[in-house]
Amino acid sequence: MNILILGSGGREHSLAWAIQQNPKCDKLIVAPGNAGIAQMCECAKLDILDGDAVCSFASDHAIDFVVVGPEDPLARGIADHLRQAGFLVFGPSQAAAKLEASKSFTKDICDAAGAPTASYAHFIDGEAAMAYIRAQGAPIVVKADGLAAGKGVTVAMTLPEAEAAITDMFEGTTGAEVVIEEFMEGEEASFFVLCDGETILPVGTAQDHKRAFDGDEGPNTGGMGAYSPAPVMTDAVTQKALDQIVAPTMAEMKKRGTPFEGVLFVGLMIKDGQPKLVEYNVRFGDPECQCLMMRLGGQILDLLQACAEHRLDEMTVNWADDHTLTVIMAANGYPGAYTKGSVIEGLGTLPEDSKNMVFHAGTTAVAGQITATGGRVLAVTARADSLTQARDGAYANIKAITWPGGFYRKDIGWRAL
Numbered sequence: 355m356n357i358l359i360l361g362s363g364g365r366e367h368s369l370a371w372a373i374q375q376n377p378k379c380d381k382l383i384v385a386p387g388n389a390g391i392a393q394m395c396e397c398a399k400l401d402i403l404d405g406d407a408v409c410s411f412a413s414d415h416a417i418d419f420v421v422v423g424p425e426d427p428l429a430r431g432i433a434d435h436l437r438q439a440g441f442l443v444f445g446p447s448q449a450a451a452k453l454e455a456s457k458s459f460t461k462d463i464c465d466a467a468g469a470p471t472a473s474y475a476h477f478i479d480g481e482a483a484m485a486y487i488r489a490q491g492a493p494i495v496v497k498a499d500g501l502a503a504g505k506g507v508t509v510a511m512t513l514p515e516a517e518a519a520i521t522d523m524f525e526g527t528t529g530a531e532v533v534i535e536e537f538m539e540g541e542e543a544s545f546f547v548l549c550d551g552e553t554i555l556p557v558g559t560a561q562d563h564k565r566a567f568d569g570d571e572g573p574n575t576g577g578m579g580a581y582s583p584a585p586v587m588t589d590a591v592t593q594k595a596l597d598q599i600v601a602p603t604m605a606e607m608k609k610r611g612t613p614f615e616g617v618l619f620v621g622l623m624i625k626d627g628q629p630k631l632v633e634y635n636v637r638f639g640d641p642e643c644q645c646l647m648m649r650l651g652g653q654i655l656d657l658l659q660a661c662a663e664h665r666l667d668e669m670t671v672n673w674a675d676d677h678t679l680t681v682i683m684a685a686n687g688y689p690g691a692y693t694k695g696s697v698i699e700g701l702g703t704l705p706e707d708s709k710n711m712v713f714h715a716g717t718t719a720v721a722g723q724i725t726a727t728g729g730r731v732l733a734v735t736a737r738a739d740s741l742t743q744a745r746d747g748a749y750a751n752i753k754a755i756t757w758p759g760g761f762y763r764k765d766i767g768w769r770a771l
Contacts, residue, residue, distance in 0.1 A: 356381040356416050357655075360402040360432070361423025364682075364715035364733040365640035367391050368647035369423060371711060375652030378659075383415060389724050390714025402427050405435030412441055420444070421658060425637050429455040433616075444658045446636050449612040453603075453634040457499045457533040460634050467602035471631040472535040472623075480524030483532055487516045490534075497633075498523055499531035507574055509537070540625030541769070542632065543584040544642050545595055547620065548657060549604055551613035553666035554596065557657065558649065559587040560642035561769065566689060568765045575689045576730055579766030581679040581741060582645035586624050595622060595629045603634070615661065644713050644733045645678040651708070679744040679767050680735040681752060683760045685716070688729035696759030698724045698732070703754050709737045710751060726759060734762075741770055 355378055359366050367390050374382050374395060385408075387397030401407050403426060412420060420436050422428055422445035431448035452459045458476040463469075476499065477483035487494055487510075496519040498506030510516035524530045544560045560582040566572035587595075600620060607614045619635035619642075638646065647654060653672060660669045685692035701724055704712055713735060716728015734755070736747030745767045752762060 355379065355418040357383070357419045357421065358412055358415070358417045359384045359421045359423060360408070360427055362386050362388050362391075362715075363424065363640055364713040364730070365638050365643040366423040367713040367715070368644040368711075368733075368735075369421060369638070369654070370395060371713070372647040372651055372654045373421070373658075376655035377652075378655060383417070385411070388714045389717040389719040390712070392719065402432065403430055405430075405432055408432060409436060409439040409441070412436065413439075418442065419659060419662070423637060425451070425454050425635065428616075428636055442659075442662050444616060444662045446614055446616040447612065450607060450614045450616070451636045453607075453614070453618070454636040455500065457497050457633070458531065461533065463603055463606050464631060467606040469599045469602050469631055470629070472538050474533050474535045476531065476533050478529075478531050480520060480530070483520050483524070483534060484517060486534055487520065488513065490536075492516055493537035495535040495537055496520060496523070497533045497535065499533050509574070538623040538625070538630055538632070540623040540630075541586045543587050543622050543624060544580075544639055545587060545592065545600075545620040545622055546638065546642070546646065547596075547600055547618050548661045548666055549614050549616070549618055550661045550664045550666040551608065551615050552664070554600060554604060555657070555661075555666045555669060555671065556592065556596070557617070557671055558582055558646045559584040559592070560639070560645050561586070562639065562642055563763060563766055566684075566763075568763050573689055575684070577639065577641045577682065578684065578763045579679070579681045580639075580641045580645050581677065581744065581767045581770060582642065582649060583677070585770050588627075591624055591627060591629055594627075595620060599629065599631050615664075617661075640715070641680045641682055641730075641733050644680045644711075644735045648678040648708075648711065648735055648737045649674065649676060676737055676739060677741040677744045678735060678737045679741060679748050680713075680733045681748050681762050681766050682730050683732040683734060683752065683755070683757065683762045684730045685726050685728070686759055686761055692729055693759065694725075694727050695720075696726050696757065698726060698760070699756040700754045704751050710747060711735050712751065712755075726757070731760060741767055745771065
């Protein structure tokens with residue numbers, strides 16, 4: 355089959371890497387892609403937010419299956435556009451994508467479904483939001499009610515931090531909305547399930563490292579590294595998450611006439627063996643996806659296709675007893691201002707196989723050299739029999755990369771190890 359993946363990040367590079375291993379994949383195109391993806395398959399310049407342009411491209415290239423990677427095109431209804439044009443698509447409808455696009459919508463769904471989550475309040479007025487946090491005190495969590503590429507969340511440990519977050523979200527902004535939540539203690543984990551509107555199929559767990567610097571210090575980012583599986587996600591915790599959170603949510607979505615079809619990224623906080631929902635995302639996480647794809651390999655295409663064709667009930671996931679760990683190399687200054695265009699050297703010396711991969715995110719090829727053009731730039735990923743071996747493999751590969759313009763955390767996996 356001819357397959358089109360929409361997206362340009364490390365998530366899409368890892369999806370392309372895994373999908374290409376499946377013998378059913380005859381031709382693979384990624385739009386718009388990046389320098390790393392271009393080394394393994396065709397990349398196409400395409401505005402993936404333009405439904406007409408995507409449909410026209412898919413038609414011209416005889417595409418059989420479209421996999422939508424990022425949240426923006428999903429929130430804008432690209433999957434609906436493609437389905438209406440007759441294409442087989444992996445990704446939820448615009449209505450179902452509100453589970454990520456609107457924090458207040460998700461809270462409403464959780465209330466209706468009885469899914470355990472943090473208590474909250476929703477505000478469209480900055481002064482009212484400020485009064486609320488002052489009454490509640492810190493620690494407290496402030497979330498932008500919309501897409502923010504994984505960075506629209508402030509976990510404020512002090513009242514001044516919370517006040518600054520409110521000011522930042524409302525000042526000079528028209529139509530801003532925030533959700534303010536209680537601070538939940540515990541251990542965070544990422545749980546991924548496929549759903550075809552009826553059947554729910556778990557496809558892996560991971561733990562992300564959101565803070566920029568070692569020791570979980572510094573500002574929140576889109577993710578500085580991850581590992582899979584997550585030890586905190588025991589069989590008992592996983593079953594509770596399915597029974598108490600995921601299944602009721604999917605039932606409520608179906609009841610409302612907006613069944614969820616795609617991958618549901620369930621962000622959890624776990625304390626004393628009890629999971630609570632932190633948030634939903636409607637796409638694979640980045641960098642968790644890099645870890646999952648290294649473990650799943652070519653079978654992911656069969657799973658995504660079965661999900662799109664509403665036959666997940668026929669599928670099982672074949673797991674090896676292995677571990678993966680990925681370390682993000684980011685541009686100096688990220689998640690704040692950073693300089694683009696610095697040259698990355700040494701990538702050609704690294705192995706690329708089932709145990710070692712460098713997935714590109716913000717890269718471009720210029721005059722035969724790989725240059726950094728994003729905040730998070732590379733995801734150096736290793737797979738091994740143990741998490742310790744996976745960690746050692748990833749960091750050994752990083753040492754072969756020369757990039758003065760970047761930095762990385764040196765403690766990925768610390769919680770499990």
